[in-house]
Amino acid sequence: QVQLQESGPGLVKPSQTLSLTCTVSGDSITSGTYFWSWIRQPPGKGLEWIGYIFHSGNTDYNSSLKSRVSLSVDRSKDQFSLKVNSVTVADTAVYYCARTVFGVPYLDLWGQGTLVTVSS
Amino acid sequence: EIVMTQSPATLSVSPGERATLSCRASQRVINLAWYQQKPGQAPRLLIHGTSTRATGIPARFSGSGSGTEFSLTISSLQSEDFAVYYCQGYNNGPPLTFGGGTKVELK
Numbered sequence: 001q002v003q004l005q006e007s008g009p010g011l012v013k014p015s016q017t018l019s020l021t022c023t024v025s026g027d028s029i030t031s032g033t034y035f036w037s038w039i040r041q042p043p044g045k046g047l048e049w050i051g052y053i054f055h056s057g058n059t060d061y062n063s064s065l066k067s068r069v070s071l072s073v074d075r076s077k078d079q080f081s082l083k084v085n086s087v088t089v090a091d092t093a094v095y096y097c098a099r100t101v102f103g104v105p106y107l108d109l110w111g112q113g114t115l116v117t118v119s120s
Numbered sequence: 121e122i123v124m125t126q127s128p129a130t131l132s133v134s135p136g137e138r139a140t141l142s143c144r145a146s147q148r149v150i151n152l153a154w155y156q157q158k159p160g161q162a163p164r165l166l167i168h169g170t171s172t173r174a175t176g177i178p179a180r181f182s183g184s185g186s187g188t189e190f191s192l193t194i195s196s197l198q199s200e201d202f203a204v205y206y207c208q209g210y211n212n213g214p215p216l217t218f219g220g221g222t223k224v225e226l227k
Contacts, residue, residue, distance in 0.1 A: 037216070047155075047163065047206055049216040062215040063121070096162055104151035105210055108174065110162040 002026040004097050004111035012091075012118050018084040022097030022111060029078040030055040035100040036080045037107060038071065040093040048093075052100050053080055087118045122146055124209050126219035132227040139194040141222045143207035147188065151210045154183055154192045157221075158203045166205075167192065194224075202226055 008020035022036065029036065035052040042048075051061035053071040061069055065084070073080045084091060094115050098107040123146040133139045143152065152170045155163040165174040167183035170190060180195040194201055207219040 046220050047208075047218040049214075049218065051214070060214040064215075100216075101168070104169065105216055106151060106153035106165065106168040106208065107155070107163070107216075108165050108168070110164070113162050 002099070002109060004099065004109060006095060006097050006111045006114040008114060008116070010115060010117060012087055012116060013120055014088055014118055015086055018087050018091060018116055018118070019081065020095055020097075020114065020116070021079050021081045024078040024080075024099075027078075028075075029073065029080065030075055033102040035102055035105065036073070037098045037100045038082045039096045039098060039107070040091075041096070041113075042090075042093045050082065050084075052105070089118050092116065092118045121215065122149060122209050122211055122217045124207055124217050124219035126205075126207055126222050128222060129220070130223045130225060132225050133197050134227045135199060136196050137227075139197055139201075139224055141192045141205055141207075141224070143185075143190045143192070143209075143219050145188040145190075145209050145211075147211065149188070149209035149211045152183070152185065152190045153208045154181075155206045155208065156201075156203045157206065163206060197224070 003025045012018045037052040038050040053059045068085045070083045094113040096113045097111045099109040125144045127142045154167040157163040171183040182193050204221045204223045206221045
């Protein structure tokens with residue numbers, strides 16, 4: 001079955017760049033009409049959608065983060081990636097990647113999540 | 121940007137009882153989804169398109185509503201249903217917006 005797995009450093013220093021990758025297994029990232037999203041959840045808090053990317057490279061972002069976030073896709077590796085620039089302690093969160101159904105988007109398949117802590 | 125407001129923040133329920141969770145949008149949404157999250161786990165899709173259960177979701181979960189008012193009902197609460205539930209709305213463009221969540225706890 002299709003699975004998503006996040007990977008990347010668990011600790012990032014303030015003002016640096018947070019970088020995470022999501023690997024899709026069990027299917028191609030180009031199959032079907034899916035977007036691929038990143039969502040985050042600060043400890044003990046709710047969910048915040050960061051943005052999504054299509055396999056063509058088209059993207060959309062949450063306006064609250066747009067100035068600091070970029071998404072990219074590597075079709076040859078069935079991976080998509082997230083970068084958040086100039087991080088602060090407020091960016092400490094569990095980061096999830098998720099498959100997003102196109103059209104009236106909802107998130108039908110999630111990775112297990114990875115905790116990223118911003119600390120010096 | 122749409123704001124999704126869930127109520128109550130916490131719902132105390134006994135096993136076998138019915139639970140109804142509410143979600144209100146600040147403007148009309150064209151898709152409403154519900155997710156369940158247990159401690160230490162990723163959210164899991166329960167309902168999309170307001171009332172369509174996702175694959176493998178038991179029939180005791182049902183969604184309803186339209187426009188700006190939506191609800192999730194668990195007809196007879198099982199022990200595995202104690203969790204936090206999030207609604208997520210969408211209206212003709214990003215972002216996808218989540219509510220603050222309702223925690224369903226053991227009474």
